Amino acid sequence: MANYPLTENGDDVSGQNETMLLKNILFENGGVYSNGIYAGDDTTGSQILTPPFPTFDYNNFTVLLDFKIVSLPENRQAIIIGGLLWRWIGAYIDDGKIAFMANDFTIYDVSDIEVPVNQWNTLRFSYNINIGECYFYFNNMLVSAYPIDEFNSGDDPRFGNSHTGQGDTFKGYWRNLVFHNAASPDGIPLSNSLSNITVYRRNNDLFIDLPSNLKKVNITITDMQGRIFKTAELNGGMNTFSLSTPPKMYLVILHSSTGESRVTKITTF
Secondary structure (H helix, E strand, C coil), X not given: CEEXXXXXCCCCXXXXXXXXXXXXXXXXXXXXXXXXXXXXXXXXXXXXXXXXXXXXXXXXXXXXEEEECCCCCCCCEEXXXXXXXXXXXXXXXXXXXXXXXXXXXXXXXXXXXXXXXXCCEEEEEEEEXXXXXXXXXXXXXXXXXXXXXXXCCCCCCCEECEECCCCEEXXXXXXXXXXXXXXXXXXXXXXXXXXXXXXEEECCEEEEEECCCCCCEEEEEEECCCXXXXXXXXXXXXXXXXXXXXXXXXXXXXXXXXXXXXXXXXXXX
């Protein structure tokens, strides 16, 4: 739908959208540099902003961005924000760790993953309304998965380097800002065909109830940093796992033999 390399200008190389708004920036080190100064308060501040995309699909999308920082910010700092008046999705650096936001902080999750400096990192947001969960990735690792019925976007599909409500602007480099009207084809397949599976926990036990006619479903249980601590092949009917010391949050990832998947986030506190 849109592809902005951001290595020498703000053009969409797909040819489908207008040029990005770029003010007080530099093209260097293989990307575009944002100086961390909020343009709403200071005329020297950097502004990086996409045009509104007339074909953006809030019900089915993937957003990807490479970014690099040269030092960790002292305070919480936006990396990329969707929406100007109503911030409906975004990513931050918070206490040196990657964090994700949706629906103007109705959802806000600070991960345990530290953001490396002086290297390119990749962010990805992916959503499909038929699944009803938004998936947040950092460096190709699934970090968070949250149920979202609808994005309160105010129909503002612009993406930029500032959280305008807080006067907060990214300091560092962007490159390869890409948008798809499809949910993450190279990530976890998003399909609701496994919605007839029941997943729940009781104390430290995890219960997965499969229809009796569903065969060869593989389960992977990971913490929010992607570390695997359980794999198994499931049979139809009720399957029970006893997890002696589960983390406070973990992901249950199910894959069927036909390539369909489901991800469920479990909270134990």
